[in-house]
Amino acid sequence: MDIDSTRFGTFQVDDDLVLTFPDGLIGLSGKRWVLVAQQEGVPFYWLHSADQPDIALPVTNPWLFFSDYEVRVSDDDAGILGLDSPEDAEIYCVVRADSDLEECTVNLASPVIIHQATRVGRQIINDAGGYSVRHHLFSEVELNEAKALVADIPMPVEATAV
Amino acid sequence: MLVITRKTGERVCLGDDVTITVLDVSGTSVRLGIEAPSDVRVYRYEIWVQVQEENRAAAQSSVDDLPSASS
Numbered sequence: 399m400d401i402d403s404t405r406f407g408t409f410q411v412d413d414d415l416v417l418t419f420p421d422g423l424i425g426l427s428g429k430r431w432v433l434v435a436q437q438e439g440v441p442f443y444w445l446h447s448a449d450q451p452d453i454a455l456p457v458t459n460p461w462l463f464f465s466d467y468e469v470r471v472s473d474d475d476a477g478i479l480g481l482d483s484p485e486d487a488e489i490y491c492v493v494r495a496d497s498d499l500e501e502c503t504v505n506l507a508s509p510v511i512i513h514q515a516t517r518v519g520r521q522i523i524n525d526a527g528g529y530s531v532r533h534h535l536f537s538e539v540e541l542n543e544a545k546a547l548v549a550d551i552p553m554p555v556e557a558t559a560v
Numbered sequence: 561m562l563v564i565t566r567k568t569g570e571r572v573c574l575g576d577d578v579t580i581t582v583l584d585v586s587g588t589s590v591r592l593g594i595e596a597p598s599d600v601r602v603y604r605y606e607i608w609v610q611v612q613e614e615n616r617a618a619a620q621s622s623v624d625d626l627p628s629a630s631s
Binding site: 442454521532 | 598611618619623
């Protein structure tokens with residue numbers, strides 16, 4: 399399908415790779431989203447609305463930045479996602495980007511979980527407590543270290559280059 | 561806004577599917593039991609509002625603000 403984007407122009411995403419968020423994101427409605435990669439070798443993707451051209455959130459793999467990060471998915475959320483085991487889940491955290499690296503933050507309290515096979519997604523409230531919605535992204539790992547790590551992980555299957 | 565008074569053990573229902581029971585009152589704290597279908601999301605208000613705010617702010621992120629391969 400064609401995705402209209404105020405940031406990237408119009409780009410195409412294979413219909414099979416469109417993500418379904420039955421409840422939207424928290425505070426952002428819209429059931430259809432796509433995960434896009436702007437550049438290779440950068441530890442960020444965009445979770446882009448398939449229906450609203452101006453809505454896109456930067457996301458990242460939280461373990462690139464916080465190696466001991468924990469996510470606990472409640473039984474209710476796991477049921478809605480159809481998750482039987484952790485291996486079925488792709489997990490991302492929403493980044494609040496800022497031109498000043500020191501001010502970039504990441505929401506560790508409510509990760510986005512995507513079922514790898516069904517491509518159903520949901521933003522959950524992390525049952526592993528104590529995490530902030532606005533944690534400094536580069537508090538443990540420098541940008542260059544994260545870039546070095548990202549080179550070793552495969553691109554998520556849903557990520558379409560734009 | 562509706563304001564009603566309930567005693568311990570009494571309930572409020574929201575629509576056909578959601579029931580809230582006042583379980584216990586202790587000082588300024590009230591313990592609530594909430595019965596709702598699994599597709600109704602129930603969270604503490606403060607965290608919900610924070611996440612909404614973060615998502616909406618993140619959705620305004622500019623491509624230029626995200627560190628690039630060259631930065």
